[in-house]
Amino acid sequence: GENVEQHPSTLSVQEGDSAVIKCTYSDSASNYFPWYKQELGKGPQLIIDIRSNVGEKKDQRIAVTLNKTAKHFSLHITETQPEDSAVYFCAASRVDSNYQLIWGAGTKLIIKP
Amino acid sequence: EPEVTQTPSHQVTQMGQEVILRCVPISNHLYFYWYRQILGQKVEFLVSFYNNEISEKSEIFDDQFSVERPDGSNFTLKIRSTKLEDSAMYFCASSVGGGRGEQFFGPGTRLTVL
Numbered sequence: 001g002e003n004v005e006q007h008p009s010t011l012s013v014q015e016g017d018s019a020v021i022k023c024t025y026s027d028s029a030s031n032y033f034p035w036y037k038q039e040l041g042k043g044p045q046l047i048i049d050i051r052s053n054v055g056e057k058k059d060q061r062i063a064v065t066l067n068k069t070a071k072h073f074s075l076h077i078t079e080t081q082p083e084d085s086a087v088y089f090c091a092a093s094r095v096d097s098n099y100q101l102i103w104g105a106g107t108k109l110i111i112k113p
Numbered sequence: 114e115p116e117v118t119q120t121p122s123h124q125v126t127q128m129g130q131e132v133i134l135r136c137v138p139i140s141n142h143l144y145f146y147w148y149r150q151i152l153g154q155k156v157e158f159l160v161s162f163y164n165n166e167i168s169e170k171s172e173i174f175d176d177q178f179s180v181e182r183p184d185g186s187n188f189t190l191k192i193r194s195t196k197l198e199d200s201a202m203y204f205c206a207s208s209v210g211g212g213r214g215e216q217f218f219g220p221g222t223r224l225t226v227l
Contacts (some may be wrong), residue, residue, distance in 0.1 A: 006115050025155060032214040034214065034215070034216075036218075041220070042220055043117070043119075043204055043218035043220045043221050044156070044204070044218045045218070046215055046216070046217065046218075049214065049215065052215075089156065091156075093214060095214065096170045097169055098161045098169050098217065099144070099161075099208065099214040100146070100158045100161055100162065100169050100171075101146075101156075101158060102147070102158065102218065103148075103155050103156040103157070104155070105154075105155050106155075
């Protein structure tokens with residue numbers, strides 16, 4: 001079955017700098033890759049996603065890149081702000097499995113003022 | 114903005130007891146999911162539900178688990194005889210479907226089995 005690995009487990013960056021979180025997946029049939037942000041006491045919130053027919057997607061300060069050949073995808077956050085501090089999860093899924101999400105272990109992002 | 118809601122936020126139960134976790138998905142969504150996260154571990158898929166039946170389930174979702182959509186709004190997860198290892202955060206999610214994968218999550222129910 002699918003397995004998703006996520007690195008690093010903790011990332012500390014200076015406010016204003018960029019943050020990059022990386023994930024790899026094992027099932028070449030996976031074709032949908034969302035990223036979720038989870039703040040303390042709340043459920044995961046979808047922040048951006050990418051499908052396998054696209055190599056990059058951007059939404060303001062957030063971007064995701066996908067390398068299907070290498071089976072890895074990354075989240076890029078530019079000009080980080082204190083409110084970006086949270087746990088970020090990557091996930092992988094397939095449309096033929098009704099998009100059941102297989103999750104990475106999460107990255108705790110700390111923005112230092 | 115519509116959101117997924119879950120009740121209760123925290124449930125404490127004795128081992129062997131039955132629990133029902135409740136979720137109200139977003140009203141025009143057609144696909145419903147349960148996930149769980151044991152403290153310090155990955156989020157794990159349990160089950161997906163569409164058109165009043167289970168469409169996918171994981172190995173975790175054994176005979177002790179069941180799901181139901183008893184009316185037009187609620188989606189429930191029942192654990193018949195809870196075990197200590199069922200202690201976890203349980204998340205409900207819903208999706209509009211139609212080839213769109215975006216799932217929207219509730220705030221979770223923390224289940225503690227004593």
